[in-house]
Amino acid sequence: MAKVIRVSSISKKFVTYQSRAGENIFLASMRRKKVIKQALDGISFDVEEGEALAILGRNGSGKTTLIKTLTGILHPDSGTARVLGLVPWKEREKLAWKIGMVSGAASGSVMFENLPAIDTFEYLRAIYNVPKRDFEYRLEYLTELLNMEDVLKRQVIYMSLGEKMKCNFIAAVLHMPKILFLDEPTVGIDVTSNISLRNAVIEMQKEYKTTVVLTTHIIDDIKAMANRVVLINNGKKVFDGDKYKLRKIFGDKKELEIRFYGKPHEDLSRFGKILELEDDYVKLEIESTMLRSTRLVKLLNSKYVADYNASDLDLNSVLPAYYSKLKSGEI
Amino acid sequence: MDLRIQQLNAHFMISLKSTMAYFSDFVLRIFFQLTEPIIFALLWTAVYAASGTSTIAGMSLTSMYEYYFVVAAFAYSYSWLGWEVSEAVSEGRVLGYMLRPLGFPTAMFVESLVFATVRTALTTLPILALATLLFHPALSLASILMIMLIMIMSFSIMSLFWFTLGCMAFYVTEIGGVIMFFTFTNMMLGGTVIPLQMFPDMVQKAVFLLPFQLLFYVPARIFSGAINTAQFLGIVEFAIAWLIIMGMFAFLVWDRVKRKINVFGI
Numbered sequence: 001m002a003k004v005i006r007v008s009s010i011s012k013k014f015v016t017y018q019s020r021a022g023e024n025i026f027l028a029s030m031r032r033k034k035v036i037k038q039a040l041d042g043i044s045f046d047v048e049e050g051e052a053l054a055i056l057g058r059n060g061s062g063k064t065t066l067i068k069t070l071t072g073i074l075h076p077d078s079g080t081a082r083v084l085g086l087v088p089w090k091e092r093e094k095l096a097w098k099i100g101m102v103s104g105a106a107s108g109s110v111m112f113e114n115l116p117a118i119d120t121f122e123y124l125r126a127i128y129n130v131p132k133r134d135f136e137y138r139l140e141y142l143t144e145l146l147n148m149e150d151v152l153k154r155q156v157i158y159m160s161l162g163e164k165m166k167c168n169f170i171a172a173v174l175h176m177p178k179i180l181f182l183d184e185p186t187v188g189i190d191v192t193s194n195i196s197l198r199n200a201v202i203e204m205q206k207e208y209k210t211t212v213v214l215t216t217h218i219i220d221d222i223k224a225m226a227n228r229v230v231l232i233n234n235g236k237k238v239f240d241g242d243k244y245k246l247r248k249i250f251g252d253k254k255e256l257e258i259r260f261y262g263k264p265h266e267d268l269s270r271f272g273k274i275l276e277l278e279d280d281y282v283k284l285e286i287e288s289t290m291l292r293s294t295r296l297v298k299l300l301n302s303k304y305v306a307d308y309n310a311s312d313l314d315l316n317s318v319l320p321a322y323y324s325k326l327k328s329g330e331i
Numbered sequence: 332m333d334l335r336i337q338q339l340n341a342h343f344m345i346s347l348k349s350t351m352a353y354f355s356d357f358v359l360r361i362f363f364q365l366t367e368p369i370i371f372a373l374l375w376t377a378v379y380a381a382s383g384t385s386t387i388a389g390m391s392l393t394s395m396y397e398y399y400f401v402v403a404a405f406a407y408s409y410s411w412l413g414w415e416v417s418e419a420v421s422e423g424r425v426l427g428y429m430l431r432p433l434g435f436p437t438a439m440f441v442e443s444l445v446f447a448t449v450r451t452a453l454t455t456l457p458i459l460a461l462a463t464l465l466f467h468p469a470l471s472l473a474s475i476l477m478i479m480l481i482m483i484m485s486f487s488i489m490s491l492f493w494f495t496l497g498c499m500a501f502y503v504t505e506i507g508g509v510i511m512f513f514t515f516t517n518m519m520l521g522g523t524v525i526p527l528q529m530f531p532d533m534v535q536k537a538v539f540l541l542p543f544q545l546l547f548y549v550p551a552r553i554f555s556g557a558i559n560t561a562q563f564l565g566i567v568e569f570a571i572a573w574l575i576i577m578g579m580f581a582f583l584v585w586d587r588v589k590r591k592i593n594v595f596g597i
Contacts, residue, residue, distance in 0.1 A: 073429045075590040089590075096432040103426065110427035112345060114352035119345060126341035127431055129334055155352075 004179060004211050005047035005070065010079035011235075012040040012065055039065040040076065041235035049178075050209040052201075054216065054226035054243070058319055062235040063215040064105075067181050070213065071101050084178060097128065100172035102165070104184030109164060110171050111156040117167045118152045121174060128175035135174065142170045145196050161188030169197060173204065180204065182214040186221055198224040219312045233323055252288045257281070258300070258308045265304055271296055280306075285313065338433050339441060346445040361407065361454050368403035372396050388529045394555065395526075397466040401551040402523050404458035408451040408482060409517075409546065410489040412443040413510045416497025421504050425592065436494060436585055443490055451482075459554070469556040477553050477563050484570040485545035489517070491577035492542075498588040522548030542573040 017032040039062045047053050055063045068074040070083055072092030081088060086095045103109075111120045125135045143149050146166045151159060156167060165188055173180065180201065186194045202225065204210040214225055222229065222243060231239035239245075256272070258264075260280045268274060271293075272286030290296055291310060300308050350357065372395075379385075379392045390398065416439055419425045428435040463470060496513060500506050518524060520543040527538055527548045538544065549566060552558045558566070 068426075071430065073426060074592060092429065093432050093434055096430060101430050105423070105426075109424075110430060112349050114349045115345070119348060123341050123345040124431075127338050127433060129337065 001048040001050065003046045004049045005045075005081070005083050005213070007046070007066075007070070007081045008044045008079055009042045010040050010044070010066070010069060010076045010081055011038070011042055012062075012069060012074065012076045013037065014039050014065075038235050040069070040079075042079070043232065043235070043237050044079075045230055045237065045240055047211060047213065049211055050205060051228060052205055052212040052214065052226045054214045054222045054229045055232060056215070056222070056229055056319070057232040058323075061232050063232060064103075064183055065235075066232070067101070067183050067213065067215060071095070071099060071181055097175070098177055099179045099181060100175065100177035101181040102169050102172045102183065102185045104165065104187035109156075109168055111164065111167050113155075113157045115155065116153045117148075117156055117159070117170075120156070120167070120171060121152075124171055124174050130175055134176075138174055138176070139170070142173070142200065145200055146170070146193055147196070162190055162193060165189050166193060166197070169200070173200075176204075176208060177210065179211045179213065182212065182216075182225075184216055185214070186216065186218060194221075201225050223312075231319075231322075233326070238323075238326060253313055254286055254288050254291065254310050255313055256284045256286050256291075256308065256310045258284070259306045260304050261306050262304070266299070271299075339437070342433060342438055342441045343445055346442045347449070350445055350449055357449075358453070361450065364407070365403070367406075368399045371399040375399070388526065390526065390528075393466070397462065397468070397555060398526055398551055400462045400465070401459065401554045402547045404455045404462065405482070405547045405550050406518070406523055407454040407458070408447045408486065410443050410486055410493055411446055412439060412490045413493035413497045413506075413513070415439055415442055415446075416494055417500040417506045417510060420497070420500035429592075435589075436581075439494060439497075440490055443493075444486075447486055462554070466555075468554055470554070473560070474553050474556065477558075478550050480567070481545055481550050481553065481570070484567070484574060485542070485549075488542050488570065488573050488577050489546065491574075491581040495577070495581045495584045498584050501588045501591050517543050517546065520544070521546035522551065542570070542577070545570055545573075 014037045016035045016037055018035050019032050057063050069076050070088055072088035072095050075089045084098050088095055148166055151163050201212055226243055229243050268282055271290055272284045275285055276283035375395045428438045520538050520541055
């Protein structure tokens with residue numbers, strides 16, 4: 001497989017300003033403290049054609065900076081990168097023909113807010129020179145898939161956050177990009193549309209070998225769309241491998257919520273770590289294998305249990321534990 | 332159609348639609364600005380009456396009315412690119428522009444051109460037509476063409492000036508105060524507040540070296556027949572020189588600024 005993204009030792013610093021706590025309101029803007037944030041710190045990796053890479057990390061870890069650098073919006077301080085053979089920040093306009101980006105940030109919208117969504121799509125058809133027949137086919141397919149037929153003629157300014165996100169997704173793929181950058185693309189989208197959006201991405205990968213670079217905090221997004229994970233912390237790459245390896249590092253764990261009829265009758269800590277405990281409710285962190293244990297199955301099917309639900313751990317709670325293990329040298 | 336022209340045309344048309352989306356508000360703003368020449372006319376009427384003279388700096392009260400009327404008309408076709416660039420940066424919309432194969436500066440220039448074109452069509456031209464009826468200037472086809480050329484050149488120079496200034500927003504985010512300061516300076520040095528021939532000699536010499544006179548003063552003088560063809564050719568050379576200077580300056584600034592872009596969130 002051809003390598004479509006090559007990143008080598010990319011670093012980027014930002015200068016930001018902080019006001020001191022309790023500062024006089026009139027002096028606050030003049031006596032700000034200059035803070036230098038190392039957003040990216042020597043990151044290197046390659047991505048092959050058709051691969052779906054998830055970039056994970058806490059808020060402020062450098063994920064968005066990395067994506068903006070690879071799309072040519074930001075210039076790195078040092079290092080090199082080639083996306084589809086082009087240096088993104090030097091050949092941004094050439095690269096724009098071949099890539100698409102969806103940003104979950106409110107400022108990331110590419111839609112013309114005062115106009116109906118269809119106007120922006122027609123505009124993008126002209127900008128990207130998409131043949132009319134292809135445009136009509138893709139638009140019909142995407143609007144049907146994302147349940148957007150009724151909102152196409154509505155002014156974007158009157159749309160919900162989720163509808164705007166879906167519009168941004170359509171706008172990003174109408175020209176059928178070779179690489180699709182998704183920066184927290186499922187923010188504000190309802191469950192049904194979220195599944196449809198993931199299906200659209202998966203289909204693009206299968207049918208057109210579209211390469212996907214994704215950042216998200218939602219484990220289900222990673223499971224559905226990514227086959228490889230790069231984990232970054234404070235701008236540094238701390239893990240690079242397939243998502244199953246990542247699962248091993250995190251520990252193959254689940255969150256189990258049980259609601260009882262009344263108070264639980266037995267010691268639940270023998271199944272795993274108790275995360276929350278109320279009168280008739282408990283949330284446990286358990287090994288995945290525990291779900292097959294006779295003792296637990298027996299409990300869940302007993303007359304004392306009103307309801308239960310097992311799910312993957314929340315990434316936001318898993319990552320800090322992983323980082324603290326890294327810091328202490330356990331990993 | 333050539334692809335670049337197709338892109339520019341698409342951006343022009345969607346910007347036009349976007350500008351006209353709230354048409355009544357747009358018209359109301361234009362109408363409100365009409366109060367400006369009326370205020371100046373009243374002010375100068377009082378000045379002429381108090382001084383007891385029929386001419387000031389060689390201008391009669393009628394020619395003063397004509398001057399402010401015409402200058403106000405040209406003020407409507409002014410470039411507001413500084414605000415547009417600054418808002419695109421502070422609201423983070425620059426991200427959307429940067430993702431398209433069109434380019435941020437090009438998109439901004441087209442949007443500014445749309446805004447100025449609509450305002451020219453809706454106000455500058457009707458006001459100039461009214462001024463022609465009221466003041467009977469010696470307009471010829473040549474002077475109309477001269478005015479059009481100067482308007483295009485001054486709009487281009489000022490768009491480059493405002494784009495360069497708007498790029499400051501990449502460093503300090505909010506530049507509303509700076510834009511207001513330079514808008515006032517442009518208006519003052521362009522002749523909308525006081526006709527430039529009324530400035531003291533030394534100041535006049537300095538002001539006539541700057542491009543702001545091309546905005547309002549020069550087209551108003553062409554309209555009133557005060558500039559002949561030979562003088563006009565000198566003005567065109569002067570405008571071309573400023574166009575080259577501002578173009579180079581804008582290019583250098585953008586080349587440096589695009590390395591400093593920070594769209595919120597890391």
